[in-house]
Amino acid sequence: MxxxxxxxxxxxxxxxxxxxxxxxxxxxxxxxxxxxxxxxxxxxxxxxxxxxxxxxxxxxxxxxxxxxxxxxxxxxxxxxxxxxxxxxxxxxxxxxxxxxxxxxxxxxxxxxxxxxxxxxxxxxxxxxxxxxxxxxHKGKGRYRSHARPGDLVFVTGTLGDARGGLEQLMQQRSSASPLIARHRYPEPRAHFASGLEPLQRVCLNDVSDGIASEANEIAAVSGVRVTIREQDLPISEVLLQNYPDQAVEWALSGGEDFELLGTIAQEDREALLAIAEHRETPVTFIGTVSSADAPEVILQSGKESKRLLRTGYTHLQERR
Amino acid sequence: MxxxxxxxxxxxxxxxxxxxxxxxxxxxxxxxxxxxxxxxxxxxxxxxxxxxxxxxxxxxxxxxxxxxxxxxxxxxxxxxxxxxxxxxxxxxxxxxxxxxxxxxxxxxxxxxxxxxxxxxxxxxxxxxxxxxxxxxHKGKGRYRSHARPGDLVFVTGTLGDARGGLEQLMQQRSSASPLIARHRYPEPRAHFASGLEPLQRVCLNDVSDGIASEANEIAAVSGVRVTIREQDLPISEVLLQNYPDQAVEWALSGGEDFELLGTIAQEDREALLAIAEHRETPVTFIGTVSSADAPEVILQSGKESKRLLRTGYTHLQERR
Missing domain, CATH: 3.30.1330.10 (PurM-like, N-terminal domain)
Known part of the structure; x- marks a missing residue:
């Protein structure tokens, strides 16, 4: 040929x-x-x-x-x-x-x-x-700089699955696993994203390196604090069953899920959920945006608040 | 870094x-x-x-x-x-x-x-x-399919210089040669091409494989005969001096000159020359377009007419 x-x-x-x-x-x-x-x-x-x-x-x-x-x-x-x-x-x-x-x-x-x-x-x-x-549509670009204090933080689908699939592949487990399918054939959320057109302002970033990295990009470019609630992270049953000890870490820093991390104004919450349902896209609210002297991402685990770094590592937050 | x-x-x-x-x-x-x-x-x-x-x-x-x-x-x-x-x-x-x-x-x-x-x-x-x-501008795309019987065939600049420069490089001659400069730093004719906007119809193709190849593409897609006059091929003095025996062959089949080969209606001849002068681009008329039962490119050398193949090879034309 x-x-x-x-x-x-x-x-x-x-x-x-x-x-x-x-x-x-x-x-x-x-x-x-x-x-x-x-x-x-x-x-x-x-x-x-x-x-x-x-x-x-x-x-x-x-x-x-x-x-x-x-x-x-x-x-x-x-x-x-x-x-x-x-x-x-x-x-x-x-x-x-x-x-x-x-x-x-x-x-x-x-x-x-x-x-x-x-x-x-x-x-x-x-x-x-x-x-x-x-x-x-003109003026409807969804930029990382569009997060505003008071916004809700959401994410599509589940997080960490592609990382779990990679682990299984490296361990040469069965290739019929749903995690491996997520790694090989991810479903980018374009249909959902274009459906957001009626909303005036949406901040969006795709999860290619892990939401720790993406949330830090949004915080930095928008000049805000992004707070994520660990207990609300959407993690699939299959990931939890196979990797109970790593699931949260991979949800934060596992790359190539190709889900969308975004923020919207609180008053657009119901509209977003209606679009998500219509476009058959699971959406989970996982945090909030607030004003900050210096951009940062905070991970709330129960009553504990830690700074979430780009890499997915956390360290105890200094009180200010 | x-x-x-x-x-x-x-x-x-x-x-x-x-x-x-x-x-x-x-x-x-x-x-x-x-x-x-x-x-x-x-x-x-x-x-x-x-x-x-x-x-x-x-x-x-x-x-x-x-x-x-x-x-x-x-x-x-x-x-x-x-x-x-x-x-x-x-x-x-x-x-x-x-x-x-x-x-x-x-x-x-x-x-x-x-x-x-x-x-x-x-x-x-x-x-x-x-x-x-x-x-x-809308509707002003210049396609290979735009050649029409009666058109004039033109080419910008001179042909074969890049091929001559490659030859000198392979023979490791001085790198200060103008032919080598043509090979290394060709000047694409975008300024000239966008200046053609006032003309209603222009057929254009860039010379990346040699005009024998490009003329055959135009003939095939436009469904016409393209006739090129060998004696009118623009060949630089420096190429003729350095490679008198190969100059014509390289003008026909030497690649990567990045000149433009085109055709226009006869009545646009003066307009084209005025644009070329204004945009400081040498233009030479080298042939004509005529109707044909089967697309072909003819090379006229003096009184002899040969079929010019895509590769730059010629063979005697069958009389029809």
Whole structure:
């Protein structure tokens, strides 16, 4: 299979997005934006970001695109397009490369996205570099800087599962586990995020490094204190059963759940819950936002308050 | 220098494009398109697409972005943004990586472009994957399918110089040669291309593989015959002096000149020349477009007409 045959195999026969003006096949791709354009890019390298020991080709493609869609979701946007630059090493067979593209197409289709370009070149090591475009209504970007004192802190889904799945893979347990499925095939929350459009102001960040890290980013950029209640962290039954001692730690610092961490005004609480129900997305309120002289994240465990660092480590809060 | 320090060093302190809504630093980048959006991406791998024996880091960055800008130019668009995904092998020093970014910035600045994202990750081999965005006025995309019987064929600049420069580099001649400069620091014709906006219809293709290849693409997609007059091919004095025997062959099939090959209606000839003069871009008329039962490219050498194949090879035309 040469490059032309590959392009033929992966090129879409039609475009899902009506904003396409000129599809694949000329010097570049042309689209007529239906709102503000959100753009992100993410690169994954074999044996650095993933291993073929633990990830099948389809999952590698799927998860690489999932990371990008999660970034689009974290801006509140509706996914529209993706492009793929692939460096392929000689160890990869044609079937495996097609499976990688199929993993992306499987997820892209769920989100109504079109493949709009890219290239496939030879090299020493597999590199998957993806870009993604989404649209948001003018002025409805959801930024990390949008948290305000008085806000409620929420998170979608459950936390720490992807970290639990990675642990099982490293211990070579059954690959049929739901935790492993979370690690391989995460579900980015774009459908929920674009549904938030009626709300005037939402602060959003996607959980790629763990909410300890994401909450600290929000606190820093918004200039606020974020307080998280440990007992309200959404942790799945299956994670609690398999890893009772690590579940809380992984909920705080386990990466790549691709859930959304956000804050909204208290008066938008019911509206948010209605959107979440309509979009079939579990949402849990886990904390509050308050004003602070210096940005920080506090973890409340029962009556104890500790400073939660970016890494997920805690230390006792100094009284001020 | 860790990744955060690198990001700090390469992040723009302000944006040149007024369409920027949310700059680097959140989950994704946001812009408000001022026209139809043109998007392209291109990936270069060390020891596949370039060698450090012949290219200094600054030139590697410069040329990688030049290839993308040339694609934007070939659609008639005004360059606006670029992003860079870099896989860095341990052999690269921090200074070399910064020089690579500086090469891009040097060219990006000339075209008023902003760096809008990307990532830098470790790997076995340097990979430079660039995306670029440009804007075109609605309906003013310049496609390969736009050639019509009766059109004039033109090309910008001179042809074959980059191929001559590569030859000199492989023979390890002086690196001060103007041919080597053309190879290392090509000038994509975006300023000229966006200046064509007043013309109703222009067919454009950028010369990345050689005009034999590009003319065949235009002929195939537009369904026409393209006839090129060998004696009118613009070949530089320096290429003729250094490589008198290969100059014509390289003008036809030498790649990476990043000039533009195009066709326009005959009545737009004077308008095109006026734009070319205003934008300080040499333009030469080298042929004509005619209707054909089957798309083809003909090379006229004196009284002889040969079929010009995609590869640059010719064979005697069958009489029909």
């Amino acid at each position: 040469d490059e032309f045959e590959l392009i033929r195999r992966i090129s879409p026969s039609y475009y899902r997005q009506s904003s396409v003006i000129k599809g694949i096949g000329d010097d570049a791709f042309v689209f007529r934006a239906t709102g503000d354009v959100v753009f992100t890019t993410d690169t994954m390298v074999e044996d650095v970001h993933f291993s073929r020991q633990t990830m099948e080709p389809e999952a590698i493609g799927y998860r690489a695109l999932a990371a990008n869609i999660s970034d689009l979701a974290a801006m509140g946007s509706d996914p529209a397009f993706y492009s793929v630059s692939l460096v392929v090493s000689p160890e990869w067979t044609n079937e495996e490369i097609l499976a990688l593209y199929e993993g992306m197409e499987r997820l892209g289709k769920q989100h109504g996205m079109d493949l709009i370009g890219g290239d496939t070149v030879g090299g020493k090591q597999l590199v998957v570099s993806i870009t993604a475009h989404g649209y948001i | 860790d990744e955060f320090e690198l990001i700090r060093r390469i992040s723009p302190s302000y944006y040149r494009q007024s369409s920027v809504i949310k700059g680097i630093g959140d989950d994704a980048f946001v812009f408000r398109a001022t026209g139809d959006v043109v998007f392209t991406t291109d990936t270069m791998v060390e020891d596949v697409h370039f060698s450090r024996q012949t290219m200094e880091p600054e030139a590697i960055g410069y040329r990688a972005l030049a290839a993308n800008i040339s694609d934007l130019a070939a659609m008639g668009s005004d360059p606006a943004f670029y992003s860079v995904s870099l896989v860095v092998s341990p052999e690269w020093t921090n200074e070399e990586i910064l020089a690579l970014y500086e090469g891009m910035e040097r060219l990006g600045k000339q075209h008023g472009m902003d760096l809008i994202g990307g990532d830098t990750v470790g790997g076995k081999q340097l990979v430079v994957s660039i995306t670029a965005h440009g804007y075109i």
